[in-house]
Amino acid sequence: MSHHIVEVKDLHYTYPDGTAALGGVGFRITHGESVALIGANGAGKSTLLLHLNGCLIPEAGTVRMGDFPLTKKTLPHVRQTVGMVFQDPDDQLFMPTVYDDVAFGPLNLGLPPDEIEDRVMEALATVGAAHLRNRPPYRLSGGEKRAVAIASVLSMGPSILIMDEPSSNLDPKARRQLIHLLKSFEHTMIIATHDLDMVLDVCGRTMILKGGHIAADGPTEEILQNEPLLHACSLEKPLRLQGCPVCNPVRA
């Protein structure tokens, strides 16, 4: 199953204004792995994600998504392989209705109308949003928007899912539903997030980015228990792994 592999080697990127965002990032993610990408604000998470679907082209180093090295020529294939869920659903849901939006990707793939209908309804059913099909996206709640944004990439049948802060701005129930949804996926997943409790639930492997480098890469349980490491990377232990604040008050 080589087409589910994500391989990044010695990736460098500097923004046009001179900000060095990535300074030699490398990792390999295999089929079906669910990986959390965590790190402080400005550690390079979003920049890294933008490289994984070709929104940014590497300055140095290589990115390999599935069967293809990422170059300008392979971009259409890569984008079909990789489903990218953006942080702000309003950026992703640009079509007039939910249905049109979820159909946008399949239409661009040039699929026949029946197939498009099937794919759209299947994707909407997966995220539990089939009843929203004729609604305009700007009138949905935050949780509904997020669900539809995920459906809009599922409809393209990607083998790799990339998400930027999927649980941000969600109420606890919507967040819980999202976690159940993510756990049900068999895709290779890369999730950039600050929600470390969600990471505990969803991701078996965690990578920490710090100042454009990978500071740690390993099993989630080990990394999220390593307090000195987390502290050095401006992170904290997930709340569930911290002591009870009532029986065991921690000094701030």
Added chain:
Amino acid sequence: MPKIESSFLDISRLDALASQRTLIHGLDPRAKIVTTLIFIFIVVSFPKHEVTALVPFTLYPVVLIALANLPPGYLFQKVLLAAPFAFFVGIFNPLLDSEVLIHLGPVGISGGWVSFASIMLRFGLTVGAALVLVATTGMNGIGAGLEKLGAPNSFAVQLTFLYRYLFVLTDEAARMVRARSLRSFGIKGTEVKVFGYMIGHLLLRTMDRAQRIHQAMLCRGFTGELRLPVPLKFSWRDMGFLAGWSSLFILMRLVNIPQWMGLLVTEVLG
């Protein structure tokens, strides 16, 4: 800025109206667009003192409002909102053209007043027809229809996106206005300088967002052409709608029906 917010809520009401399912809503957008254009063209083509011959044209919006289950009061309100423009275009006519044209008993009505009435009537008819078009088709249907009619794709895409992001942009602007007013402690109005900063900031945010949207589109295989999920179908029903109304409009343009009916009545009585 509650005023801006509430007026945009109103747009979503127009949207809700457009998502109904009636005979008229089910017609192909192209049929409705072309019919509306012909209607507007013919209404505008009358000579400037014409009033009576325009009256039968109210049939079109009235029939559509009835068939499409639209609230007439709401649409009338929307027409009134734009009325000042037409009012000021026409209001000087009575001053400029004071030659008496019609005698109603002892009262003489000048050509200026007649042409003013004609302008207001035309305004009501054309704006009403355009609103009915939007309320039965929706902006997105209109965008799609225009594209199929041969308007440039980029134009249709612009229209669709403008409509989609109007809400996001007003939300953003409303948040900025609120944030400013919370820290300006009752100073009425916005100083020009602050206003300039806010507009500039809004522009930068908009450009950032545009870039992110474009990225999101590229990620899903966008190649520059906006494709529609359901290809529009122009059926015999749409053809009938277009042909029926157009020929009626042309007939009403060529024959002054109220006058003709008046003559008929006087002849029968005589």
